[in-house]
Amino acid sequence: MGGERQVMMARRTRRRSIRLEAGSASHVGRIREVNQDYVASTDEVFVVADGMGGHRGGEVASAVATTEVIDGFTGPDRASLVRAVRQANRAVLERAAFDPDLAGMGTTLCALAVVDGSGGQGGPDALAVVNIGDSRVYRLDLDELVRVSDDHSLVADLVRAGELTSEEAAVHPQRNILTRALGIEVDPTIDSWEFPPACGDRFLLCSDGLFNELEDDRIAELLGDGPVQEVAGRLVSEAVAAGGHDNVTVLVVEVVEGPDRPLGGRPPIPEARLERSTGLVRSRRVDDDPRAILRTTIGSVAAVVATAILVLSLYARQGWFIGDDEGDVAVFRGRSGGILWFDPTFEEGGDLRLARLDDSTRAAIIETIPTGTLAEARLLIEGFRNNLRDTASSNG
Ligand code: MN
Numbered sequence: 497m498g499g500e501r502q503v504m505m506a507r508r509t510r511r512r513s514i515r516l517e518a519g520s521a522s523h524v525g526r527i528r529e530v531n532q533d534y535v536a537s538t539d540e541v542f543v544v545a546d547g548m549g550g551h552r553g554g555e556v557a558s559a560v561a562t563t564e565v566i567d568g569f570t571g572p573d574r575a576s577l578v579r580a581v582r583q584a585n586r587a588v589l590e591r592a593a594f595d596p597d598l599a600g601m602g603t604t605l606c607a608l609a610v611v612d613g614s615g616g617q618g619g620p621d622a623l624a625v626v627n628i629g630d631s632r633v634y635r636l637d638l639d640e641l642v643r644v645s646d647d648h649s650l651v652a653d654l655v656r657a658g659e660l661t662s663e664e665a666a667v668h669p670q671r672n673i674l675t676r677a678l679g680i681e682v683d684p685t686i687d688s689w690e691f692p693p694a695c696g697d698r699f700l701l702c703s704d705g706l707f708n709e710l711e712d713d714r715i716a717e718l719l720g721d722g723p724v725q726e727v728a729g730r731l732v733s734e735a736v737a738a739g740g741h742d743n744v745t746v747l748v749v750e751v752v753e754g755p756d757r758p759l760g761g762r763p764p765i766p767e768a769r770l771e772r773s774t775g776l777v778r779s780r781r782v783d784d785d786p787r788a789i790l791r792t793t794i795g796s797v798a799a800v801v802a803t804a805i806l807v808l809s810l811y812a813r814q815g816w817f818i819g820d821d822e823g824d825v826a827v828f829r830g831r832s833g834g835i836l837w838f839d840p841t842f843e844e845g846g847d848l849r850l851a852r853l854d855d856s857t858r859a860a861i862i863e864t865i866p867t868g869t870l871a872e873a874r875l876l877i878e879g880f881r882n883n884l885r886d887t888a889s890s891n892g
Pocket of ligand 1: 546
């Protein structure tokens with residue numbers, strides 16, 4: 497089941513002391529018209545993504561991100577898995593920057609991979625998990641379902657801050673608002689974990705369409721019962737039968753060869769490592785005002801602008817630019833600063849004051865923002881205007 501939204505590939509890169517087997521299933525559900533989830537795996541890396549964004553944005557974002565991680569992860573260690581996720585983020589941003597239909601698309605992503613333990617120093621094989629967004633990774637410990645990943649959502653922040661119980665969060669009307677995702681900012685914080693595998697371990701990677709429909713106890717029962725592919729199919733069909741309000745996707749992974757389980761139970765899941773490309777982020781920032789996090793991450797035009805600058809300068813399509821025209825946001829034709837005899841010419845503007853914009857957007861405009869076309873410049877300016885409205889309404 498699931499058809500073209502799931503891809504299984506065989507690719508063996510190096511000899512490992514552990515071997516994993518996986519089964520997956522994906523379903524559009526009973527309400528949505530399009531399946532924006534995506535699942536793919538090789539012998540060594542297993543990925544689930546849940547896309548968002550209008551038109552065809554969501555399905556493109558999840559497919560692009562998943563494919564990037566599958567192709568980009570060449571091992572050997574946890575850091576290379578995190579790098580592959582970063583590359584996936586860039587790929588989503590680049591696609592969005594060049595296609596107005598895809599503007600604003602994003603995706604969650606969680607992945608599990610076999611890696612060299614302890615930073616690739618030739619340590620024993622380990623499992624690495626990465627996560628951004630609110631898809632989840634679970635491990636089945638005996639009959640108990642243990643969450644590996646933390647959700648990056650508004651309600652999860654409120655639960656961690658002690659302002660909401662997990663029962664309240666599970667039915668909260670705003671539970672789909674994410675605080676982190678791929679395709680939103682240039683350098684997102686990515687959570688990762690590393691732990692030793694044991695033969696018989698079962699992991700579940702899934703989109704929120706599963707755990708919003710089924711209780712943990714039921715997921716645990718189904719997860720432990722039968723071969724992985726059958727389990728995947730049953731989890732999905734039961735979630736669809738229970739309501740199917742969203743796309744449902746699961747990837748069940750079992751360690752079929754590896755060290756024996758330690759007697760006396762598994763050690764607990766370690767704390768996540770939170771990092772950006774600029775370094776480790778130590779605190780979880782649960783004390784921050786969640787609305788502030790939302791404003792800086794969701795629909796952050798400044799970040800999109802920064803990426804647009806990066807992408808567009810890479811491709812050197814600098815026929816137009818957005819700049820400052822005596823305090824107004826304006827579009828100019830030509831290159832900022834002019835090239836020899838060719839000075840930029842004012843094209844349009846005068847209906848948006850620079851002073852109304854936030855500091856980083858204003859700074860980017862004063863620096864000038866090159867764009868490939870006039871339409872692209874207009875789109876970005878439209879984005880600044882929408883962001884003003886969003887900020888105003890979320891303050892109100
Ligand atoms: Mn979903």
